[in-house]
Amino acid sequence: MPELPEVETIRQTLKQLTIGKTIQTVDIYWPKIIQEPDDYHHFIDLIKNQTIHDIRRKGKFLLFDLNQHVLVSHLRMEGKYGVYPQREELMAHTHVVFHFTDGTDLRYRDVRKLGTMHLQERGTELTKKPLLLVAQDPLEADFSLQTFQKKVQKSERNIKNILLDQSVIAGLGNIYVDETLFMAGIHPLTKGLSVTDEQVIQIVEASVATLKDAVKQGGTTIRSYVNSQGQIGMFQQKLNVYGQNDKACRKCEDTIMKIKVNGRGTHYCPSCQPI
DNA sequence: GCGTCTTCCTGTAAGC
DNA sequence: TGCTTACAGGAAGACG
Numbered sequence: 617m618p619e620l621p622e623v624e625t626i627r628q629t630l631k632q633l634t635i636g637k638t639i640q641t642v643d644i645y646w647p648k649i650i651q652e653p654d655d656y657h658h659f660i661d662l663i664k665n666q667t668i669h670d671i672r673r674k675g676k677f678l679l680f681d682l683n684q685h686v687l688v689s690h691l692r693m694e695g696k697y698g699v700y701p702q703r704e705e706l707m708a709h710t711h712v713v714f715h716f717t718d719g720t721d722l723r724y725r726d727v728r729k730l731g732t733m734h735l736q737e738r739g740t741e742l743t744k745k746p747l748l749l750v751a752q753d754p755l756e757a758d759f760s761l762q763t764f765q766k767k768v769q770k771s772e773r774n775i776k777n778i779l780l781d782q783s784v785i786a787g788l789g790n791i792y793v794d795e796t797l798f799m800a801g802i803h804p805l806t807k808g809l810s811v812t813d814e815q816v817i818q819i820v821e822a823s824v825a826t827l828k829d830a831v832k833q834g835g836t837t838i839r840s841y842v843n844s845q846g847q848i849g850m851f852q853q854k855l856n857v858y859g860q861n862d863k864a865c866r867k868c869e870d871t872i873m874k875i876k877v878n879g880r881g882t883h884y885c886p887s888c889q890p891i
Numbered sequence: 892g893c894g895t896c897t898t899c900c901t902g903t904a905a906g907c
Numbered sequence: 908t909g910c911t912t913a914c915a916g917g918a919a920g921a922c923g
Contacts, residue, residue: 619917648899676917692917693900709901728900730917746918773894782918790916878895880916 618691620753620787621830622849623676626697630678630722631671633699637716638667639682646711649726651746652734659735663687663714675750675786679741686741688734689724695731698723753787754823765816771808776877778808779819788823791858792830794883796823798857803891804875804882829854857883 618626642660650656666682673679680687689695700721706713712724712733724731734746741747751767752759767784768775778784779793788796797804799822802815811819835849856866861874861883870887 690917693915694902726900727902728916730900732918771893777894780917881914 619789622835625835627673634668640715640717643713651732690732692730694728695726749783751786768808774805776804794858795826803889
C-alpha cells in the first residue's frame with residue numbers, strides 16, 4: 617500500500633520516464649477513477665496535447681504539472697504507474713492509459729480500483745479538494761511542530777487514529793504509523809489529550825527517521841507494491857512491528873501484539889509501548 | 892465541531 | 908476439491 621516513501625519512490629522513477637512527454641490522447645477503462653471533471657470525456661478533452669513538466673508530491677498524492685492543468689493522483693491501496701511501448705499488450709487491471717506522442721504510454725493499473733484522479737487548473741489545486749485539507753508531511757523543511765502539537769493534544773481520539781488523519785500530519789499510513797509509534801515508545805491507544813510535549817517531539821522525530829529510511833530503501837513491499845520501473849521496495853526487512861505479530865520484539869524479545877484500532881490492524885510491543 | 896461508521900473494490904487466505 | 912466468508916485499508920461522505 618503506497619504511503620509517503622512509496623509515493624516518493626514512484627515520483628522519482630516516474631519523473632525520469634515522463635518529463636517532457638506530451639499526451640496525445642487518453643483511454644479510460646474505469647471512469648470512476650476520474651473524479652474531476654465530473655464527465656470523463658471532458659477530462660480527456662482537457663488533458664490532450666498537454667506536456668508533463670514536473671511531478672510533485674503532497675502527502676501521498678502525486679501532482680503532475682501540465683501546461684494549464686495539474687493532474688492530482690492518489691494511488692490508494694494498489695495503484696501503480698508504468699511506462700510501456702504502445703505496442704505492448706495491456707496488463708490486467710489497467711484502467712487509464714495516457715498515450716504520449718513519442719510512441720510510449722503512461723499506464724495506470726489498480727487491482728482494487730480505489731485510486732482517484734482530479735484534473736484541476738494550475739494554481740488552484742491547493743485551494744480545493746482533495747488537497748485542501750492535507751497537512752504538511754514531516755519531511756517538509758518548514759514542518760510546523762507547533763501546529764501538529766496543538767492538533768494532537770486537543771484531540772480525544774487515540775494517537776493511532778490521529779496519525780492516520782491526513783489533515784493532522786500527511787504521508788503516514790497504517791504501516792508507518794505502527795512503526796513510528798513503536799520507535800517513539802507510545803501505545804497506539806494513548807489519547808491525544810494525554811500525549812506529552814516530549815512525546816510529540818518523539819513522534820515527529822520517529823516519523824522522520826522511519827520515513828527517511830524507508831525512502832532510502834525504496835519503500836515497503838507487503839503485497840504488491842513496485843515502483844514505476846517494476847522494482848520492489850526493501851523496507852519490509854526493517855519493519856519492527858507491522859506484520860510481525862506473534863514474533864519476538866527486536867528490542868526486548870516480548871511478543872508483538874496485533875489488535876484492531878478503529879477497524880485498522882494495529883501492531884505494537886506491549887513492553888516497549890506501555891499504555 | 893468532532894468522532895465514528897460505512898462505502899468503495901477485489902485478491903487471498905481461512906474455514907467448512 | 909470447491910464453495911463461502913473474512914480480511915486487507917485510504918479517504919470521502921453520512922450520521923450521531
